[in-house]
Amino acid sequence: MTETAANDVTTPARDHGRQEPPVLEVRGAVKRFGAVTALGGVDLTLRRRQVVGLLGDNGAGKSTLIKAITGVHALDEGQILLDGEPVSIRTPTEARQHGIEAVYQDLALFDNLGIVSNLYLGNELTKPRRFRALGWLDRKAMERDARERLEKLQVNVPSFNSQIGLMSGGQRQAVAVARAVAFASRVLILDEPTAALGVRETRNVLDTISRLPEEHDLSVILISHNMDHVVQVCDEAVVMRQGRVVGSATPSPDTLQDIVSMIVGATGPGSTPPTGK
Amino acid sequence: MTETAANDVTTPARDHGRQEPPVLEVRGAVKRFGAVTALGGVDLTLRRRQVVGLLGDNGAGKSTLIKAITGVHALDEGQILLDGEPVSIRTPTEARQHGIEAVYQDLALFDNLGIVSNLYLGNELTKPRRFRALGWLDRKAMERDARERLEKLQVNVPSFNSQIGLMSGGQRQAVAVARAVAFASRVLILDEPTAALGVRETRNVLDTISRLPEEHDLSVILISHNMDHVVQVCDEAVVMRQGRVVGSATPSPDTLQDIVSMIVGATGPGSTPPTGK
């Protein structure tokens, strides 16, 4: 029962981020859809260069929380703070202007376009650079750059020019991840980024994630159902259940069982174990 | 690095299926998309009541293979045999008439309909039963039955009547799985059925899969990137790489490392280890 496949991922430095100031804070986030309370007052703190794992059963509210942070949904109540300042993020564009990028569970890809276009859409390289909508596309520069990025993630694509709609689930996901990693400047949010990935691609994505804080000065929120992945790359695991945060822990093989209990509800919200904070 | 979350799944009887006759055989399957050879001559045997795990990197051709079996894609070359007889499966409907059901990676759900409709679409219960298209819908019977099935899979849904388009990724996946399990009579094919599922739901799906051969006389093909899941429920693991089957093994903690090597290509197609057959 031991997964050995991803054993050789470099174990990340586990202690950074703890002393750093918070980059992103969510306070008392409430979001209701009709009769369903998807978020019932969530608090979350992400420190600089920290990798936080967000865990929880299906329907716990994880995707809703990150959609609220990235401006896809508006919160009914609550506040979002960046570097300690309250901000209002009402659209994905505003989130991007704040340096927040996300890979959503339902990918935002464009099946009629190629890999390069998908990677750069909304961030096109143009000549001259300052014209945005009416700038001349610098295809060569984009393609050169795209090739590098995908090589780094060791993604196999059938042909660099073929439409992304014709690629396999994993190939598509890899492009989405490459895109988000490329453009995040402050916070990167990944909603089950390895769900469709093979062993090799998973390893590369986890590898990339664990290098991001150091190399790009990024903070990361990772949603995953895979405990091993959380243990490998996260500095902290936050568990949600039924729209609330029910506890957090430093993920390690030792605390794994505790975390699982929190997820499935074996330990109530009140009995959150003090996890070495 | 040990995943303990799903440890308590009942270990299935590992040895059934070996002596049974083959239910489904694929011989020399070739499928090309443009310049890409998605399947380059694949042979696969699924015995009665066997659970075969289909593994491989992204783009290895797994989804393409099962789409060929279920009539979504037509094979360019090769044969499919059911119970030893060659059959031609040209449409999903023909596959269903042969008792083959599948949960596809890109789910086939109907966002404008409710859970019950999604479960029964194409298999509606009607009064009188024999009128199909123009039969009177027996909503009560369907709802009763649906409730039972979802309870068995322990899926939490916000409301039984809400549109499926508004549910979380995992809830949707659970409905798709419930659907396939309900209507398969011979072969059930699951393409990454737990990819979006939480710990509890994953456990329930795996549990269900491992009980299917005995309880429903079904044979199962399971595509997964999660080694633990394969070890837990599969009688045999078949590994694909670049459109070919490069080896197979009886999954167990001991053979795990071998399987991973096959997937990532550390052992060539020629050097498939003799896995205790």
Next chain:
Amino acid sequence: MTQTAALPPTPTPSSSQRHNQLLKATLALVRLGPLVMLGVLVLIMASVSPLFLTGRNLGNVGLEASVVAILALGQLLVIITAGIDLSQGSLIALTSVVGALWIRDLDIVSGWAVIPTMILAGGLAGAISGTLFVKGKIPHPFLPTLAMLMVARGLALLFSDGQPITGMPDAIRTLGSSRIGDVPVAVILVAALAVLIHVLLTRVTWGQWIYAIGANREGARRVGIPVDRVLISVYVLSGMAAGTAALVVSGQTNSAYPTAGNLMELSAIAAVIIGGASFFGGRGTVLGAIVGALILGVIQNGLNLLNVSAAWQYVALGTVVVIAVEMDVLRGYLESRLRIIRTEEKEA
């Protein structure tokens, strides 16, 4: 990167509750969407023209709306499957000409025999465009039904030599012109058809399938719905609706003429969409389509009563169309604000 902004303060409970109540009241009104629009229009018309609410005039409205309503019932089915049928107007001309020639040249005395002929002629034309679309693997029905629009108009002109054919049998004249009390027979026909289609859509497997195909055609194929046949059946019904509408038109005018029904499909499509259906498929109700047709009918009748010129009629119709959609948009917005699950859309 340093842009910051304070969130607006959460409203205090009491003010927010009053606010909510207001929202709720508005919603309760808007929710019925097209129905409210219809009601408002009726009120306006009644207040500017005392004649509007007379039984006789309401009968006129019903009669005028009935052709569009019948077309809209067929068009609704097509639009639920994410399609469109542009040929309905031309099919009115073709089927009525075919029916009239059938009467004239075959010396058929009983008009009853012509009724099925015209309806089936419409169904046949629908079957042709549906089959072209589905079996011809054309990605969208716009072009095949546009082709049918042209071919049917051409055939109607050819068959009739460009001449109107006057003289319809009593059965058809009854359908088009008679009233029972103030209620035109055509209105009773519409009501019966509406109930029939409503039952098909909500109680019968085939109806489920239509909604499913509209939401996810590839998925519908995968779950084993005979997508091609269902789609063709939808175009057949839309053509039959045109044939039925042709009965009313030729009954009303006691004639068949090759320029009849010109562009009436646009009104039918507008009625369906005003009634809350979506071009993207998977949504739409019979009630909505009928109300949509009535809205168009009331406007037309009211403006005629007021002797408004054609130019202003165009402007008024355009404005009302915009208001009708905006009401639907507002309804959606209010609902999400009030977090009320839209249970009424789930009847599908």
Next chain:
Amino acid sequence: MTQTAALPPTPTPSSSQRHNQLLKATLALVRLGPLVMLGVLVLIMASVSPLFLTGRNLGNVGLEASVVAILALGQLLVIITAGIDLSQGSLIALTSVVGALWIRDLDIVSGWAVIPTMILAGGLAGAISGTLFVKGKIPHPFLPTLAMLMVARGLALLFSDGQPITGMPDAIRTLGSSRIGDVPVAVILVAALAVLIHVLLTRVTWGQWIYAIGANREGARRVGIPVDRVLISVYVLSGMAAGTAALVVSGQTNSAYPTAGNLMELSAIAAVIIGGASFFGGRGTVLGAIVGALILGVIQNGLNLLNVSAAWQYVALGTVVVIAVEMDVLRGYLESRLRIIRTEEKEA
């Protein structure tokens, strides 16, 4: 459950190779799709009418196709974003009437000043329907542009009192009627506009965005494309195309009249779709749209030369539309049979 059937045997290499060669040859032909269709039509017309291939008549074809081609260039942009613009035809009437009144009432001598007026009036109307659609959160542009169709026609009638206004300045008459050699000035205008739109679509960020929005509007929003503004810009350009087409129409007739351009949007839409664009958005090219307009123009001109009656013209047009789509379908099928990656679609 026991139904079985033998697969057809794989063809032997040699026969399959010959088969493939045949397929390839067919594909090479069909691949150019609309272009081949256009070629075939030209050949047919040239063989039945010796007048067809004269320079003068080809100029006529160009002139006759130019109005639809200009509209199609605007419509193409709209259709790539998965939209539709029904108002173009009415906008021809409105913009030309506005232009003519401007000339008459303001005593403007130089016609050049009117040209921007008419184009900008079209753009303004496009901005209104685009804004209604986008900011009014209407799910599909059918209804807002249908409303604009009605309102614009109504306003054209009102402004002009239903009367044609004769007398256009030389600049506009040159655009509509003059030729350089046998080449009409309007054709040169179309060519210039086509190059401009082609460059916008393929070399400029905005063009990418249009294709992206057509494929996945919500996704486009998430990656930070200013979707609303881009969509409005598309309707503005479509309205400006109508204003430009109005220049050609009023130049050809030396006048403005309120019934001008009736339903011409349907021809423009047909041209775009015949040219390989999709109603579901994300697909379509300038070359295709122009070729589609030329196909319609050649048919019309050829049938006029042959003096075919209106009835048969309808039938012929309908048939050609079907053949054109089926060619496109066949192309897709042959391509997938021959496993050739469709590189030419990726230029987007």
Next chain:
Amino acid sequence: GGNGGGGSEGDGPRVAVVLKTLTSPYWLQVKGGAEQAGKDTGADVTLAGATQETAVQEQIDKVRAAITQQVDALVVAPTQAEQLQPVLEEAKSADIPVLLVDTNIEGWDGAETFIGTDNRSAGEQAGEFITEQTSEGSALLIRGVPGNPSTDDRIDGAKEVLEEAGIDIAAELSANSDRAEGRSVTADALQANPDISIIFAANDDMALGAIEAVKAAGLNPADMTIVGVDGTSDAVESIQNGELTASIAQNAYDMGVTSVEEALKVIDGETIEKRIDTGVTLVTADNAEEYAQQLADQEG
């Protein structure tokens, strides 16, 4: 030059007749006359018309096709008068004489002649007929497609006469020259103005639709004055049945005959009158039978 024409059958001079449309009874009568004249004179007459009476662009294209064919003479019924002028000038500069039929282009002297009656005076005659029948009452005027000058002129002509005679114009609505719309518009107008006793429609089709509405409203068409324009066979039949009061027939058949005959004169180098009035026939119960016979003969 007359050689190289596509599809010419006879050896006679080639006359292209481009009408507004060939999809309505009135224009089919003109067509019938022109074809008969062609048969009688041995000229090669080709007929063309747009798909709708308002399709200007289509008609321009058809005129151009005739120019391309280098016909010997061109007979045109301009859909919109001034709008056709540029293309007709093109014809002149290609040395093709142009004759106008049915609709004149005022202020253009390029045409050899105008054959027909002006629509406005047809409307005036209708107005005069109506005022002869009744000196009081209120009237419904039914227009054609908004912006179509021929139908608008008829209504404007009648309206002027009626107003002068002190008849109240209760309603003035458009029914797009469509029979069904003629019915619904009349139904609504009768609702708003139950005292309407006069209906004048810009064509017979709409007048016949109006009669259906009158009957449906429980009124007797014979008690009212209902007048249409065109003198179609349906209309004449209705007059014989005592429903339609009258129709202003513009002698469409004669227009067709005359236009071809005059065109041949022009081809032969004769000078012809600048204006040939084919007159109108007022068809009423008195002469309906006779007129019906005439129509039947023409159909022949």
